[in-house]
Amino acid sequence: MRLPALPATLAALALVATGCTGSDGSGAEKVADRLAAQLQHHTLTGVPLESRSTVFDDQVAALKKYDVAVAASRVKADGDAATADLRWTWRIGTRTWTYRTTAHLARTGDTWKVDWRPDTLAPGLTDQERLEVARTTPARADILGAGGRPIVTQRRIYRYGLDKARVPAADVPALARRVAKAVGIAPGPFVTEAKAAGPKAFVEAIVLRPSDARDHVDPDFGHIPGALVLAGTRALAPDRDFGAELLGQVGPATAEVVQKSKGRVESGDEVGLSGLEGRYDEQLAGAATTEVRAATVTCTPAGACTRTGQKRVLADWAGHPGSPLQLTLDVDLQAKAERILAAAGGERSPASAIVAIRPSTGDVLVAANGPGNHGLNAATFGQYAPGSTFKIVTSLALLRAGLKPQDMVTCPPTIDVDGRRFKNYADYPASRLGKVTYRTAIANSCNTAVIGQRDRLGGRALADAAASLGLGVDHDLGFPAYFGQVPPASGETEKAADVIGQGKVLAGPLAMATVAASVAAGRTVVPHLLAGKAPAADPRLPLTAPEAHALHDLMRAVVTEGSGRFLASLGGDIGAKTGTAEYGTARADGSLPTHTWMIATRGDLAVAVFVETGESGSQTAGPLLKSFLS
CATH class of the missing domain: 3.90.1310 (Penicillin-binding protein 2a (Domain 2))
Structure with missing residues (x-):
């Protein structure tokens, strides 16, 4: 059996064994030291014995998995007999058990041997006793x-x-x-x-x-x-x-x-x-x-x-019971979200997730993963291109750069940026092409109109807007949480892709629910799942109430006149944003698979719905969102 190295404190005690002294010279001392050294390995093998112990192995068997330091000292000889003090220090789990026993030695001619007795192993131990360790673990806390x-x-x-x-x-x-x-x-x-x-x-x-x-x-x-x-x-x-x-x-x-x-x-x-x-x-x-x-x-x-x-x-x-772990999850809403995701497809379906946050407190109410995730925690730790849901972030940056929701912008069918052609999603309404207000462009999710405004954004504008909405700034919340990234663009093509939530921009359902929650709260929200785990937000440019109000109006337009009109039947002041993001390897027809998203606010609730592969935000993620809000 390969024994683990002794902990430093026990090893230090073991060294004491080499320093014992006695009145009869070194013979008894050396045997006592040898005994102490071997006992640290739970064996008498290699120790000169007066008679072989028949019960030692049985007596010590239950303690063999625990480290022990044994130090011999105060060797005292009286003719052909000697004694040595043994100091035992066991490490039983996280506890230390220390005691002393006496080892007996006998000399025949010039040879000292150990006269082994059971009470040398533990105080008062007899041949009719065996050592055992009993552990009683408490019931696990809730x-x-x-x-x-x-x-x-x-x-x-x-x-x-x-x-x-x-x-x-x-x-x-x-x-x-x-x-x-x-x-x-x-x-x-x-x-x-x-x-x-x-x-x-x-x-x-x-x-x-x-x-x-x-x-x-x-x-x-x-x-x-x-x-x-x-x-x-x-x-x-x-x-x-x-x-x-x-x-x-x-x-x-x-x-x-x-x-x-x-x-x-x-x-x-x-x-x-x-x-x-x-x-x-x-x-x-x-x-x-x-x-x-x-x-x-x-x-x-x-x-x-x-x-x-x-x-x-x-x-x-004495042990002690565990302490409950208090979460903010709403049991009924979590179960509802999981039923919705399960009904959308079984284990062969794409990965999916629903995250819901209470904007007023930052409580994470739902962090649900679909059956197609196969153990992947996409809800709080997924990392995906957020597509057009990110246009809420871009809109904040553009508002700060002077663009107003009623300003006219151009929404062409396509736009070329340094040789790369960007287009709108397949079923973009033709009636919303051409000169439209920025509000209309966001309501219908016009990629080309947003890309056409990218020159307004310089330096850290996009990253600062993201941070103001809780995206792109990491926090240790006590659970796996990914807040996304908005790195500097390396060129105009990448910048064009970034402003519509592609390029190198990444987020996850938790991050996008946080964006929606920040809009609803009128301040930067830091979500939390564990009681007492709520670090304060400290963005370089804090979100203001007027900015949040303008963003809510843009999200409201998505429901009243744009790609989220199917939510209007639910009633209430619902704001939303759809999103679709290309990813992966092209199919046989040249098209790329798409992530589908939808985020929404309704009263004191902010929600993000994600499906890894689908048709579009409104067609794939949208029905799941509507079911959740119903």
């Missing part, structure tokens, strides 16, 4: 949503598996294969696990919610000899898909997690492996109550020992 509603909490589960104690050993492989088939898991690994488990072990095959059992478990399961279902609880969300990409997963600790925990986590612990569950594992998990005990055993002449139930506590440390 993750809560808005209003303190539980999101992840202890929910009922069923553990399906094979009870080896109820079947002949020879039948285990065949029965394990039947159990695996009945619960829908791969039989090979389960058969291997069942064969390797102890003769009386319950070998778990799958853990299911009661609502999932009907779909996953064959009725034949109950007729398989040894098949067993154990009821229990586990920290779970309302359903397997609820906020899955954001919340993360809980499961058995991996070797990597154990190593990084520095003793807090041990093999077999249930820990957060990803998402918020992983990042806040220490808070949610609390600390285990730990005891080091001497358990009494009875042994047969053949050496088989069983515990009697009698135990002495040698050391103990």
